[in-house]
Amino acid sequence: MKTLCAILVLCGAVALLPAFVSSGVVLNLVIMTLYATLLGQAWNILAGFGGQYSFGHAAFFGTGAYASAALQVHFGVNAWLCLPFAIACGAATGALVGALSFRYGLRGSYFALVTLAFAEVFRILANSVKFTGGGVGLLVPLKSSALDFQFQGKAGFLYVILVLTLAGFLLSWWLERSRYGAWLTAVRDNEDSAAALGVDVFRVKLQAIVISAGLMAAGGAFYVQYFHYIDPHIAYGPAVSVEALLGPIVGGLGTVFGPLLGAAALKLLGELTRNLMGDAPGVSLMIYGAVLIAMVTFLPRGIGGLFRRFARAA
Amino acid sequence: MLELSILFPSLLNGLTTGAVYALIALGLTLIYGVLHIINFAHGALLMIALYGVFFLNAKLGLDPYAALPIMVPGMFALGYALQRFVIGRASHGKDENILLATLGLTLILENFALYAWRSDTRTIETPYTFSTVDIAGAMISTPKVVAFFGALAATAILLAFITRSDLGRAIRAVARERRGAKLVGIDVEHVFAMSFGIGLACLGAAACFLLPAYYVNPQVGNGFVLIAFTIVVLGGMGSFAGALLGGFIIGVVESVGGLWLGESLGQIGIFVIFIAILLFRPQGIFGART
Amino acid sequence: MLEARHVSISFGGLKAVDDVTLAVRAGSITSLIGPNGAGKSTLFGILSGFLEPDAGSVSFLGQEVTGLAPHRICRLGMTRTFQIVQPFAGQTVRENIAVGSHLHRAQRKVALAHAESVALRVGLAGRLDKPARDLTIAGRKRLELARALATEPKLLLLDEVLAGLNPQEVSEMSPVIRSIRDGGVTVLMIEHVMQAVMNLSEHTWVLNNGQLIAEGKPAEVTRDPRVIEAYLGRGAAERLRTSGNEAHA
Numbered sequence: 001m002k003t004l005c006a007i008l009v010l011c012g013a014v015a016l017l018p019a020f021v022s023s024g025v026v027l028n029l030v031i032m033t034l035y036a037t038l039l040g041q042a043w044n045i046l047a048g049f050g051g052q053y054s055f056g057h058a059a060f061f062g063t064g065a066y067a068s069a070a071l072q073v074h075f076g077v078n079a080w081l082c083l084p085f086a087i088a089c090g091a092a093t094g095a096l097v098g099a100l101s102f103r104y105g106l107r108g109s110y111f112a113l114v115t116l117a118f119a120e121v122f123r124i125l126a127n128s129v130k131f132t133g134g135g136v137g138l139l140v141p142l143k144s145s146a147l148d149f150q151f152q153g154k155a156g157f158l159y160v161i162l163v164l165t166l167a168g169f170l171l172s173w174w175l176e177r178s179r180y181g182a183w184l185t186a187v188r189d190n191e192d193s194a195a196a197l198g199v200d201v202f203r204v205k206l207q208a209i210v211i212s213a214g215l216m217a218a219g220g221a222f223y224v225q226y227f228h229y230i231d232p233h234i235a236y237g238p239a240v241s242v243e244a245l246l247g248p249i250v251g252g253l254g255t256v257f258g259p260l261l262g263a264a265a266l267k268l269l270g271e272l273t274r275n276l277m278g279d280a281p282g283v284s285l286m287i288y289g290a291v292l293i294a295m296v297t298f299l300p301r302g303i304g305g306l307f308r309r310f311a312r313a314a
Numbered sequence: 315m316l317e318l319s320i321l322f323p324s325l326l327n328g329l330t331t332g333a334v335y336a337l338i339a340l341g342l343t344l345i346y347g348v349l350h351i352i353n354f355a356h357g358a359l360l361m362i363a364l365y366g367v368f369f370l371n372a373k374l375g376l377d378p379y380a381a382l383p384i385m386v387p388g389m390f391a392l393g394y395a396l397q398r399f400v401i402g403r404a405s406h407g408k409d410e411n412i413l414l415a416t417l418g419l420t421l422i423l424e425n426f427a428l429y430a431w432r433s434d435t436r437t438i439e440t441p442y443t444f445s446t447v448d449i450a451g452a453m454i455s456t457p458k459v460v461a462f463f464g465a466l467a468a469t470a471i472l473l474a475f476i477t478r479s480d481l482g483r484a485i486r487a488v489a490r491e492r493r494g495a496k497l498v499g500i501d502v503e504h505v506f507a508m509s510f511g512i513g514l515a516c517l518g519a520a521a522c523f524l525l526p527a528y529y530v531n532p533q534v535g536n537g538f539v540l541i542a543f544t545i546v547v548l549g550g551m552g553s554f555a556g557a558l559l560g561g562f563i564i565g566v567v568e569s570v571g572g573l574w575l576g577e578s579l580g581q582i583g584i585f586v587i588f589i590a591i592l593l594f595r596p597q598g599i600f601g602a603r604t
Numbered sequence: 605m606l607e608a609r610h611v612s613i614s615f616g617g618l619k620a621v622d623d624v625t626l627a628v629r630a631g632s633i634t635s636l637i638g639p640n641g642a643g644k645s646t647l648f649g650i651l652s653g654f655l656e657p658d659a660g661s662v663s664f665l666g667q668e669v670t671g672l673a674p675h676r677i678c679r680l681g682m683t684r685t686f687q688i689v690q691p692f693a694g695q696t697v698r699e700n701i702a703v704g705s706h707l708h709r710a711q712r713k714v715a716l717a718h719a720e721s722v723a724l725r726v727g728l729a730g731r732l733d734k735p736a737r738d739l740t741i742a743g744r745k746r747l748e749l750a751r752a753l754a755t756e757p758k759l760l761l762l763d764e765v766l767a768g769l770n771p772q773e774v775s776e777m778s779p780v781i782r783s784i785r786d787g788g789v790t791v792l793m794i795e796h797v798m799q800a801v802m803n804l805s806e807h808t809w810v811l812n813n814g815q816l817i818a819e820g821k822p823a824e825v826t827r828d829p830r831v832i833e834a835y836l837g838r839g840a841a842e843r844l845r846t847s848g849n850e851a852h853a
Contacts, residue, residue, distance in 0.1 A: 053410050053413065053414075055413075055417070100589075100593055101593075104592070104593040104594070104596075106592060106593070106596075108409045108410065108413075109352040109409055109410075109413050110592055110596065112413055113352070113540075113543055113588075113592070114588075114589055114592050114593075116540065117540060117585045117588045117589050117592075118589065120540055120585050121582055121585045121586065121589070124578055124579060124581055124582045124585075125582070127578055128576070128578060128579045177712050178712060179706045179709075179710050179711075179712060179715065182699070182702060182703055182706055182712070182715070183703070183706065185692070185695065186692055186703045189692035189693060189694060189695065190690045190691070190692055190693075192654070192674075192686070192690060193686065193690045193691070193692065193751070194703065195654075195673070195674040195675050195678075196652065196654075196674055196675075196678060196683065196684050196685075196686070196752075197675075197678060197683065197703050197704045197707065197751060197752070197754075197755055198675050198678035198679050198683075198704075198707040198755055199675055199703070200673075200675045201675065238536060242417070242421065245414075245417075249414065280429055281425075281428050281429060281432070281433070282424070282425030282426065282427075282428030282429040282532075283425070283429055285421050285424075285425040285428075286421065286422050286425040286426055286429065288418075288421055289417075289418040289419065289420070289421025289422035289423075289425065290418065290422055291418075292414055292415070292417065292418030292421065293400065293404055293414075293415050293418035293419065293422075295414075296404050296411045296414045296415050296418070297403050297404040297406075297415070300406065300411070
């Protein structure tokens with residue numbers, strides 16, 4: 001109950017933000033933090049709760065992005081209608097990758113590598129096929145109406161990403177207190193024991209990757225509306241896959257607020273770096289890489305784990 | 315459809331590339347076989363080695379092949395230090411941790427390269443860059459032919475070392491039975507670091523052979539990582555013979571696939587093979603089914 | 605209740621289970637004994653669906669279950685524990701048991717409450733909110749038992765649930781196992797602790813090198829020379845007998 005209140009209060013506060021802040025820069029920062037949170041939430045469902053670490057989550061992001069962009073560019077479909085379609089495409093891709101990987105018992109590093117391979121395959125395909133615009137990518141036509149999922153100011157986008165991350169929060173909250181969530185974490189902690197206790201391991205994993213992929217695809221569709229452009233490298237390249245996993249690892253795997261904590265901390269770090277070192281390319285990612293190693297070495301439970309340790313000691 | 319006159323050079327090119335791939339994959343196999351680490355940073359480390367060769371040439375005028383005595387020990391030292399002080403510390407024995415730590419390392423290396431040297435693609439020019447060798451009617455560029463023999467020689471040296479030297483024996487002992495090796499007094503941490511170092515030394519050699527016929531930019535590592543893993547998985551995790559054979563197979567697949575599908579689409583063949591092997595025959599050609 | 609017919613399995617040329625046939629009667633406590641490496645846990649693996657036999661069949665409650673996935677067999681009413689306990693380390697005792705409870709309960713609160721009642725039966729009530737990884741070996745064994753119990757099985761396969769316990773802990777667990785049977789659950793246990801085997805089980809099967817070499821009441825079976833030889837080596841039965849005669853003489 002406390003968690004649910006915290007979620008609602010937090011989202012409520014963010015929803016009120018545009019009434020007090022009109023700076024495009026600040027709003028953009030909040031939007032991008034929530035966007036990173038969404039990607040992290042998606043990854044967290046499969047990895048934090050489910051224990052399956054994917055290194056190719058871009059496969060689902062890109063599919064959602066391209067699904068939405070292609071429908072708009074080639075068929076003039078309304079952008080809002082594209083969103084559920086994008087989610088469905090992402091979920092279907094998740095089902096495909098999951099069915100193959102889990103059916104053949106891929107776990108741990110092998111699973112991570114296979115997901116990376118899938119992302120690469122999609123990237124190469126997107127690069128070579130006219131439907132996705134090939135190497136040039138797709139430019140989504142500029143519209144200015146909220147009815148077309150494009151907004152004049154940032155506020156509209158803020159609300160959309162807020163709703164999506166709210167969905168992510170609620171999903172994670174539900175995982176913490178549902179039978180399915182108990183099954184999923186059981187599979188994460190010990191597959192054999194879980195199976196011996198009646199858990200359908202394959203089905204549970206498959207459902208997790210489908211949910212995770214769908215949420216990730218929503219992120220992809222949002223990206224397309226916010227930036228108006230998608231190409232194979234953005235859609236399926238390693239950057240998105242890395243962005244998805246950094247937040248939860250830093251903030252705390254398998255927790256409701258971990259992705260948000262991590263995304264916020266990393267954004268803060270990124271801004272600090274930019275102020276100190278200017279806009280030199282690659283600097284923030286270098287620091288993120290160092291943070292990743294540091295987290296894994298010293299703080300395996302993430303920042304959230306630190307809070308919990310202090311809370312218990314207090 | 316594919317005439318021999320086109321296919322034959324393509325095959326030869328594939329073999330020369332394959333030899334270098336094999337050398338890269340051997341380093342990865344060693345690291346996996348001994349430390350059971352899937353070294354995600356292998357591609358980024360190759361990229362660093364390539365830059366090393368590049369700058370030795372650009373700043374000191376050193377011929378890439380002459381750079382071997384610098385690159386190999388240099389990369390070895392880098393590998394030893396990385397394993398001893400970074401990766402070994404981060405692992406806590408968990409598979410996922412090592413995966414993430416090596417991912418972090420990749421991020422650092424790639425973006426350092428981006429920051430320090432920008433994203434331009436660099437190549438080097440040597441007196442023999444554009445010369446070719448006539449092999450039964452096919453004109454193969456000289457650097458590639460040298461790469462072929464050089465990689466094979468390096469591989470032979472590596473294998474001889476592993477099978478004949480004391481350290482090699484210790485390495486094989488640790489690979490097979492970590493606890494037992496510790497019990498008989500082998501300094502396992504040291505062996506880990508040595509193995510990682512040797513694995514990177516292979517990259518140093520590979521870079522010297524690769525750069526004359528190739529190029530470098532901060533992103534090249536990405537392409538090599540999956541290829542290297544495909545080879546290792548194809549040949550069988552932990553099998554040297556497998557890495558060698560796998561290297562040649564993949565080199566040829568890439569070359570002939572590129573002929574047939576165009577260069578970028580041709581790479582798809584490799585990844586499809588990778589996925590297929592992991593799904594249907596994870597032990598590869600030579601690996602044992604655990 | 606449970607029948608295994610001519611079950612065999614080999615691993616790389618080694619026959620781990622060789623033509624084993626046994627039948628477990630409903631409402632009984634029975635045991636499977638034999639020296640280390642005899643194939644007992646492997647047999648459990650076959651019975652519970654973790655391994656598919658090369659030959660033979662298994663039927664449970666009259667239904668063919670050979671080769672069925674473990675979770676399906678669990679849902680039919682047969683639950684097994686593991687010799688090397690594998691708790692969900694990061695979760696609490698209550699959460700661990702609840703995973704079993706969830707088999708028949710969909711609501712989280714209901715499952716957690718049921719987990720608490722199961723913990724009480726097994727003697728884990730005081731440790732419900734401890735992380736499973738903090739338990740002692742005895743605690744973990746109880747947790748293993750509690751989790752399996754929470755699935756409300758008709759047949760419980762206990763794999764060395766008493767191993768590693770001191771005599772006092774064993775004598776604390778024995779009545780728990782008996783009360784489980786009295787509650788309507790059939791129990792088949794793999795055990796090395798002979799005290800428990802003699803006290804608890806009505807019928808014993810003896811496995812050696814994958815083969816069933818004897819079965820019957822525990823007291824009779826442990827006097828069977830073939831069984832003695834399986835544990836103590838060839839000729840041991842004869843030596844024991846002659847030394848016994850000498851002692852009497």
